[in-house]
Amino acid sequence: MKSKFIKINEADNVAVALEDIEAGYTENNLTALDDIPFAHKILLEDLKAGDDVIKYGYPIGHVDRDLKKGSYIHSHNLKTNLSDKLEYSFLHNNKYLPKKSDLTFNGYVRKDGRVGIRNEIWIIPTVGCVNKTATELEKRFSNIGKGCDGVYAFTHQFGCSQLGDDQENTRKILAALAHHPNAGGVLIVSLGCENTNLSVFKEYLGDVDESRVKFMVCQDVTDEIEEGTRLINEIYDVIKNDERQPVNIDKLVVGYKCGGSDAFSGMTANALCGVINDCLTSYGATTILTEVPEMFGAEQILMERSENETVFNKQVEMINGFKDYFYSHGVVCYENPSPGNHDGGITTLEEKSLGCVQKGGKSIVTDVLKYGESAHKNGLNLLTGPGNDIVSVTNLVCAGCQVILFTTGRGTSLGAAVPTIKISSNSALFGRKGNWIDFNAGELINGTDFDVLADELQNKLIAVLNGEKTKNELNNYRDISVFKDGVIM
Structure with a gap:
């Protein structure tokens, strides 16, 4: 039995x-x-x-x-056993030694050497006031021609009346979006009078290819829809000739996220992601794990895998810095998981964290990134940021992830700005929400061999890199959200 x-x-x-x-x-x-x-x-x-x-x-x-x-x-x-800040000790150096691999995928090689897995046009508002302009332009190009994978607007509520770090966060995130390799071209839409106006925003953007990145100030044109349409057509004329070409797997940047977790997430979906992560990092790919509060209680496991003392110290700073963020708002840093996690069988934050970090496998941690910072080291990176799903996936995209592996036990329709492979932790969810879920890790519970399922997930990942659409793409579920921690004027 x-x-x-x-x-x-x-x-x-x-x-x-x-x-x-x-x-x-x-x-x-x-x-x-x-x-x-x-x-x-x-x-x-x-x-x-x-x-x-x-x-x-x-x-x-x-x-x-x-x-x-x-x-x-x-x-x-x-x-819970969790409490205030802890003292951490550096144990030893770990050598990160990736091996050569002939594993490839077909991507779009950009001028800066990064590789996209989609050739899309992104519309990025500098301020929430022009969100409707951006979405109306997206509608106009719902059936753009061959050579472009679609035109998508990424709306948000910020860009004006923000102070301090909040304003900096918005500018960094929007600039990182504009440089993302999945975007073959970008239209930046400004109102004109906002704090993050075009002249200010260009300082954060730095150098761009102006044949692929266009700018529009709505207050300066007679008809912003007609002008935006003209500029997107100009971008399309440039990117429509882009072609996929084989590139080595070391050009890949994969993000990991879990949302709506249950008690099986850590033993099925997250565990499978951990095996994929170890394989990818061994071949020189870059992988990124975020959700700092969901490392509390499991952080020492990650610290033991620091490549060197510098990376260890950055991990300590990340963990304690996020605890300080909680304390600054008068909130304890060890609150129980969300109601959905709780109903799914997860009781304490350390239980959730131990399941969450399974996505990082056993890989050596080669770097720790600040919020809004792009990855530049191969291997497993830790990214500073909250656990909130929509904020986390945006953070991963802006760190350079071309694709996200998103595990869930309760289910969620959320999609990132990049292909988001949804992985169910149990078969009941897969059977109930097949319109959301791309891959069923629940087969492990049903008796499928772990290695067999890991190979199937890796094949799924390669297929998506080569152009196969994920459920979030087919449903056009694509959202961004900026981390907010400050005053709105």
């Missing part, structure tokens, strides 16, 4: 229910003392109050009372 529980690590003292379990169910000397919902935890041994609960081989918190084997473990009896 197929087991109704799964134990992830030999050291664990909890298992996860593979289906709803009724109190009294017995299997291999384990009797459920309570009803155990699907994806939630059952205790495998007696514990005393204060004892740690172990999952993924690490503590995910402690029980607040004496509990018997077979008890249901969740927020009513499991409490």
